[in-house]
Amino acid sequence: MKIQVKQQENNGIHFHLSNKSVSLVIESTQDGYVFLRHFGKKIRNYHASNRPQALDRAFSPGPYADSRCFSLDTQRQVYATAGMGDFRYPAIMIANEKDQGLDLRLLTYEVQDGVVPIAGLPSSHANQKAAQTLKLVLEDRVLAIQVVLFYTLFAESTVIATHVEVTNNSQQGYTIEKLHSAMLDLEHCNYELIELAGAYAREKTLQKTPLKQGLMSVNSRRGASSHQATPFTCLAAPTTNEEQGEVIGMHLLYSGDFEAGVFVDQLATTRMFIGLNHETFRWQLEPQATFTSPEALLTYTDQGFGQMTQDMHDFVKAHILTGQHQNALRPILLNNWEATYFDFDEAKILALADKAVEAGIELLVLDDGWFGQRNDDNTSLGDWFLNEAKLPKGLANLVEQVNQKGLQFGIWVEPEMVSVTSELYRQHPDWCLHMAKRPHLYSRNQLVLDLSREDVQNYLIEAMSTVFASANISYVKWDMNRNMTCVASALQQHGIKEISHRYILGLYKILTALIEKFPHILFESCSGGGGRYDLGMLAYMPQTWTSDNTDAICRLNIQYGTSFIYPAITMGAHVSAVPNHQVGRITSLATRGAIAMAGNLGYELDLTQLPQTELTEIAQQVQTYKAIRPIIQAGDLYRLLNPTTTPNETAFLYISKDKTEAVVTYCKVLAQAESPTTVLRLKGLDETARYRDTKTQQCYGGDELMHVGVTIPLARTDFYTVTFHFQKC
Ligand code: DGJ
Numbered sequence: 001m002k003i004q005v006k007q008q009e010n011n012g013i014h015f016h017l018s019n020k021s022v023s024l025v026i027e028s029t030q031d032g033y034v035f036l037r038h039f040g041k042k043i044r045n046y047h048a049s050n051r052p053q054a055l056d057r058a059f060s061p062g063p064y065a066d067s068r069c070f071s072l073d074t075q076r077q078v079y080a081t082a083g084m085g086d087f088r089y090p091a092i093m094i095a096n097e098k099d100q101g102l103d104l105r106l107l108t109y110e111v112q113d114g115v116v117p118i119a120g121l122p123s124s125h126a127n128q129k130a131a132q133t134l135k136l137v138l139e140d141r142v143l144a145i146q147v148v149l150f151y152t153l154f155a156e157s158t159v160i161a162t163h164v165e166v167t168n169n170s171q172q173g174y175t176i177e178k179l180h181s182a183m184l185d186l187e188h189c190n191y192e193l194i195e196l197a198g199a200y201a202r203e204k205t206l207q208k209t210p211l212k213q214g215l216m217s218v219n220s221r222r223g224a225s226s227h228q229a230t231p232f233t234c235l236a237a238p239t240t241n242e243e244q245g246e247v248i249g250m251h252l253l254y255s256g257d258f259e260a261g262v263f264v265d266q267l268a269t270t271r272m273f274i275g276l277n278h279e280t281f282r283w284q285l286e287p288q289a290t291f292t293s294p295e296a297l298l299t300y301t302d303q304g305f306g307q308m309t310q311d312m313h314d315f316v317k318a319h320i321l322t323g324q325h326q327n328a329l330r331p332i333l334l335n336n337w338e339a340t341y342f343d344f345d346e347a348k349i350l351a352l353a354d355k356a357v358e359a360g361i362e363l364l365v366l367d368d369g370w371f372g373q374r375n376d377d378n379t380s381l382g383d384w385f386l387n388e389a390k391l392p393k394g395l396a397n398l399v400e401q402v403n404q405k406g407l408q409f410g411i412w413v414e415p416e417m418v419s420v421t422s423e424l425y426r427q428h429p430d431w432c433l434h435m436a437k438r439p440h441l442y443s444r445n446q447l448v449l450d451l452s453r454e455d456v457q458n459y460l461i462e463a464m465s466t467v468f469a470s471a472n473i474s475y476v477k478w479d480m481n482r483n484m485t486c487v488a489s490a491l492q493q494h495g496i497k498e499i500s501h502r503y504i505l506g507l508y509k510i511l512t513a514l515i516e517k518f519p520h521i522l523f524e525s526c527s528g529g530g531g532r533y534d535l536g537m538l539a540y541m542p543q544t545w546t547s548d549n550t551d552a553i554c555r556l557n558i559q560y561g562t563s564f565i566y567p568a569i570t571m572g573a574h575v576s577a578v579p580n581h582q583v584g585r586i587t588s589l590a591t592r593g594a595i596a597m598a599g600n601l602g603y604e605l606d607l608t609q610l611p612q613t614e615l616t617e618i619a620q621q622v623q624t625y626k627a628i629r630p631i632i633q634a635g636d637l638y639r640l641l642n643p644t645t646t647p648n649e650t651a652f653l654y655i656s657k658d659k660t661e662a663v664v665t666y667c668k669v670l671a672q673a674e675s676p677t678t679v680l681r682l683k684g685l686d687e688t689a690r691y692r693d694t695k696t697q698q699c700y701g702g703d704e705l706m707h708v709g710v711t712i713p714l715a716r717t718d719f720y721t722v723t724f725h726f727q728k729c
Helices: 305-322 346-359 395-404 423-427 454-469 498-515 552-563 589-596 612-634 702-707
Strands: 002-007 013-018 022-028 036-043 092-095 105-113 131-140 145-154 162-170 174-186 191-198 205-210 214-220 232-236 247-252 259-262 270-276 283-285 290-292 298-303 333-337 363-366 408-413 417-419 446-448 477-478 522-525 544-545 571-576 601-605 634-639 649-655 659-669 690-693 699-701 719-727
Touching: 002 105, 002 131, 013 105, 013 131, 013 145, 022 298, 036 174, 036 298, 092 162, 105 477, 131 477, 145 305, 162 174, 162 552, 174 205, 174 298, 205 552, 232 270, 247 259, 247 270, 247 305, 247 612, 283 498, 290 589, 305 634, 346 363, 346 395, 346 612, 363 477, 395 408, 395 522, 408 454, 417 423, 454 498, 552 571, 552 589, 552 634, 552 649, 552 659, 571 589, 589 601, 589 612, 589 719, 601 612, 612 649, 612 659, 612 719, 634 659, 690 702, 699 702
Parallel strands: 333 363, 333 601, 363 408, 408 477, 477 522, 522 544, 544 571, 571 601
Antiparallel strands: 002 013, 013 022, 022 036, 092 174, 105 131, 131 145, 145 162, 162 290, 162 298, 174 270, 174 283, 191 205, 191 232, 214 259, 232 247, 247 298, 259 270, 417 446, 634 649, 649 659, 659 719, 690 699, 690 719
C-alpha cells in the first residue's frame, strides 16, 4: 500500500493511493477543486494521460467569467455538492434559511498510519502499521463548513475504506439534508447494476439491470437495511463472469435506512454512490459541531465476481469481524424454533438436548417463548423475565443440566421491541416510536422501542445484562421482527428526521456495551432471518441467521446471493424438517445437509420425532462437517455453477487457504430425461499437487481436476446433491 502525493507545476496536487491491485487517483486543481482521475486497476504512476478536454458544454454553468469550458457539471468529481453548477445527484446537501450552496475546495491534507475509527459507528479495524489513511480537508469559506474525506488503504487487502466528516466552524446552525459516505464518478456507463434485492424468506436475490440515463437507486426506508435490499451495489461490464471482467463495488457499514445506486448523466458518465438515505435523514449541525457519516468500502477487480467475492470475504474476516469469535470455528447448533415453536417445557428442551448430544451437536439454542407470558407472538416482548409456567426450575438450572450433558447453551432475545400486552408497555407507553396524534401501526403485533432515547438504551443494556448474566450463556440470537413506522420520539429532543439515524446510533451503543461486558458470548444477529444482514451488524455480531427459509432448494439462491459478499463463517444455515415449513417441499436429509454445510451448520427440527436411521445420518453429517468446517469457514469460495445462469444446477467449492483440502457440492434441482452429463471443472487448486477423493481413495492431479474435471453421476431424482472432499496426497 502506498499514498503518493505529487505537487504539480500548475499548483495542483496528484494523490495516488495504491494497494496490491487497485489505484485511486485524485487531483486537486490550483483553485482547490478536487476531481477523480482514476479508480481501477493498479498503475505505477499517474501522468494525467486521461486529462479532461476543455469543452463548452451547453447548459453547464461554471465559475469563471472568462471561460465557458469549465463546469462542475462535466467533471469527474470526488464528492459532489449541490447548487454550484453540478446538476447530477449530489453527495452532500447543507442549508440554512439563506444559503443552500456548498463550494468545497481543498484546504489541506494529511497522511497518517492506521485506520480512523468512527465514534459511535462501526468501522474497519487494522493494526497501526497495516493501514494508511489519506485525509483531504475541504472547506466552504462562505458557510465556514469543513468537510473531511478519509480514504484508508490496507496492507493485506484490495478494499479501500472511506467516510466523511462535516464540521460547522461558523456561529450559525445548518441542516445537513444529505450526506453520502462514498461517491465515484466513472468515465462511462457500459455497466450492469448488481444488487441483492428480495423479500422476507427470499433474501439476497441477485438482480442485474443495465444502466440507463438518470437515477437508479437501491435503498431501504424501513429503519433496517432490510430483507428487500442490501447496503451494497456493484457495477460490472456486461460480459463479466466469475473469472473475468471489471467489477466496481460499494458497501456501507450501516444497518438502517440507506441509499446506493448510480446516476448516469447526459454525457454517459456514471456517478456511483452509497450512504444514508436522504429521504429519512436530516441533521441539525450546531456551531462547532461535527457529524460523521457511516463508513463505506470501495472495491475493484478486473477478475470477475469470484475475485470480488474473495476480496470481500477476506476483508470481512480480517477487518470487520471482531472479538474472541472473529475467526473462531462456529459451534454446530440445534435450535428449538422449528422443532417446537412456542410449545415447549423443560422436559422437551432436555429431550432435544439428549438427542443433540447423541448426534455430536455442540450448542443448544432456546429460541422465542421462554419469557413473560409468551405462548404466542402477541405478547410479552419487553418482559425479559422467565416464563415460569414453562421453566419452573429456572433458567440457570436448565442451562446447568444442558451443560452437564456436554452442550453449550444459547438464548434468543428481541430487545428492540415491545408488545402492547407487556409489563414494559404498561409502565412506559411512551417508550415506543410513535406519533402523538396517530394510532399505532402493528406488525407481528409489536411496536419498536425508541432507541434514540438514552433512558431506553440504558434500560436495554441493564435488562439484557441481567439475562446474559443469569446463567452460563455462551450464545445469543438477537432478533428484530418488524420495520419502523410512525418514526417519532415522545421526547421531541431532536428534529423528527434525526430519529431513524439516532435509533441506529442507540442500537450500536447498546451492542458495544453488551459485547464489552460479555466478550465470551457468540452473538448471532437476526431480523426475521436476513432482514438486517449487513456489515454494520457483522462488526458487532460475527454471524447472522441468513433466512427464515430453511428449504434447501430456496437456500441455493439465498446463499448464492449472500455468498457474493459475506463469508460462510457469518452465514447461519440449518437443516429443518420436511415437508419444509416455509414452502412445503420434501427433500432428502442428504440434500438438506449438503446445502446447510455451505455455511454455519445447524439443525432446527424435532430430533425426538426422527427415526433412528435419520438420527444416525445426522450424526454422520455432524461428523463430516466437523472435518470440513475449517475449509468452509476459513477457506476460499469458488462458485462453479450459479443458479442465475444455470437455474437447474448449482455447484460451489471451498478450498483451504493452503490448498491442501477442497470440498465440492453439486446440486441438481429437477431430474431430466436424457440429461447431458455434467463434468465439473474445479478451480483454485494447486495444479502440481495430487488430490485424493476421500470417498473413493482415488488420486487425481490438481491440473486434471481443474482442466478435465469430475463427472457428476446421473441420478433419477429431484433435489439431488453430490459432494466430494479432496485432500492433497
Ligand atoms: C424470527 C427468526 O428469524 C426465527 O428464527 C425465530 O427466532 C422467530 N423470529 C422467533 O420469533
